[in-house]
Every structure is written in structure tokens, then in C-alpha cells.
Amino acid sequence: MDVENTCVLSRGQLLARGVSRLLASHGLVTIEELVPSRGLRVDVMALGGKSEIWIVECKSSRADFLSDHKWQGYLAWCDRFFWAVDTDFPTELLPDTSGLIIADPYGGEIMRMGPEHKLVPARRKQLVQKFATTAARRLHNLRDPDMQLAGP
Template identity: 60%
Template sequence: MQTLSDMQPGQILARGMARALTDLGLASVLEMPLRPRLRADVMALSRKGEIWIIECKSSRADFMSDHKWQGYLDWCDRYYWAVDSDFPQELLPEETGLFIADGYGAEMLREAPEARLAPARRKALTLDFARIAAARLQGYRDPAVPVLPEAAR
């Protein structure tokens, strides 16, 4: 098991987000592959099937170097940023949600507007979410079992 001192800044934010999402009643998968070269830092699934994507940004430089974030909007009902308390929030688009996070949790500062996914994409994403989560769990229980190719991306 990784400790906070072993993690990169973005991983620390993702850990805190996963804890906060659990408190909000959502299940989450970290580093969720969506398609080749597009992987969400955190994807969450609500009891009603709503899909959130949370992109973790650890610094101004991290944000400024990310030119693909708008590509995630087609893959979720709500899109959020997770940043630490020192992050310059004025950089983040106001039409997106915002969490302040650390390694132990997160607080929502701004709710993301809803942009409902098409039913076919929602079904495909929900099935991918379930398969990847199950494959990763199986990998923890039995490391000798090959991981599904999409779970390793």
C-alpha cells in the first residue's frame, strides 16, 4: 500500500477525491481509461448512474500544460477540477465544478453544471467502469490473474 510520501501530487489529490466521493455516495475509479491517450484522473458513478470526471491539477504549470481537458466533457454528466488550497483558482473555467482537495478528503466549492450523456454512451461507460473496477479488484486478490487490457491502460 502506498503512503502519501510515496505519491506524486496529483495522486494525493486523487486519493482525497476518492474519499470525498465515497462520502457523497459515489463510487470512483482512479486513472479511468476512456479511449487511447485519454484517461480521467478520477471517474465517479452515482447511485442514479450519473457520471462525473474529476481532473486533478497540482500546480499552475500542470494546468497550463494540459490542452486536452475539454475532450473529457463528452465523457461525463458533470466535470470537476480538484486542486489544493494554494492553486490559483482564477485559472479554472467558471463553467466547470471545483473541489479543494488534499490527501485526506475534499470540499466542493462549486458544483458542475449538468450536461447529460447520450444513453448509449452512458451504458458503455457504466459497463467499462464496472469491468475495470472488477478487474482491478481481482488483481489485488490474485496478482497472478492477467489484467484486462483496458484496465491496465
């Protein structure tokens, strides 16, 4: 095994991986660390077959949750909002007005569906375009690392 090419994932990144696997099993595609607007960076954004957009914020600890003061700004950028935590997280801290996913690095379960708040069509179009462009840019950079494309 080539140790130099081995990356170590944080607890939050491991949760995001499990969330992405879970959402894929529900027919959604995901992208991690997407910037929907200046000053915001969501942990996982998911896109469904009818262009529905879900945002999932992964919290690895109580301190991680308590230090997050931006999460309400994400609500205007999705149809459904979820928290993803592991089984040891004190879920009573999380607002019950959002969805809840219990996850680990290998998958998860939707414990509470986030309420639906439909995006306006113009914002949905903007987000689908950003999702596609970011995903394509990241794939290109993986396939051709000598020609890094600019962007998030």
C-alpha cells in the same frame, strides 16, 4: 513496516485520494486513471446511484494545469466535470464553467458544482460497463497478482 511494499504517491495521486474520499461521502464510487476513449485518461471518474458520471481532473500546480490540453475532450464523457486542486492553487486560472473541488489527501469540499450535461443513454451504458469491468479487473489483480488480467 515493510519498506519494499510502501508506495510513494505523487501530489496528484494524493489529491485523487482526497477527492475519492469526498465523493464517497456523497454516495458516489470512484475509480482512478480510467480511459474512457483512446487518447484520454481521466484522473477520477465517479459513478452515482442513478448512473450519473462525474469526471474530476486533479491539478497539482499551475504548470500541470497549463500543460493539460486534453481536458475539453473529457466533457463528452461525463454528466458533470470538476477540477480538483489544493488550497495553494491559483483557482482564477480554472474555467468557471466547470466544477471546483478544493482537496487534500484526506478529503475535500465541493466549492462549485459542475454544470450538468446529460450523457446520451448509449454512452452512459458504455461508460458504466467500462467502469465496472475496470474495477473488477483491478480487484481481481489485487487478489490474485500471479494471474494478471489484461486491460487497463
